[in-house]
Amino acid sequence: MRKPEIAFASAPLLGTRVEIDGLTYELVRADPYIRVSDGRPTYVLTWRGCCARCGGSFDVKTGLRAQTINKRCRTHRAPGRPATAAAKIRWARPKSGPTGR
Numbered sequence: 001m002r003k004p005e006i007a008f009a010s011a012p013l014l015g016t017r018v019e020i021d022g023l024t025y026e027l028v029r030a031d032p033y034i035r036v037s038d039g040r041p042t043y044v045l046t047w048r049g050c051c052a053r054c055g056g057s058f059d060v061k062t063g064l065r066a067q068t069i070n071k072r073c074r075t076h077r078a079p080g081r082p083a084t085a086a087a088k089i090r091w092a093r094p095k096s097g098p099t100g101r
């Protein structure tokens with residue numbers, strides 16, 4: 001089973017860095033919000049990362065847990081295709097994402 005790339009019990013401190021598939025993401029925002037599905041408080045985390053293609057910085061939002069995180073800026077994003085061969089994503093059955101995007 002694939003481990004979630006993002007998995008926090010509560011909101012990490014701003015400036016927290018995570019490294020995913022060789023790319024570093026820095027937490028720039030953490031906004032509390034009430035999850036619609038069960039009414040529980042949670043957070044929307046905004047991470048700043050560098051595009052795997054051009055190296056440009058971009059922001060990406062996740063919940064406290066996320067199976068995966070965008071690896072590329074808006075220009076180079078290609079949904080459903082992994083940025084690198086190492087980042088092959090195999091979802092048995094993708095549920096609606098934590099951000100409801």
Ligand SMILES: [Zn+2]
Nearest residue numbers: 051054073076
């Ligand atoms: Zn790019």
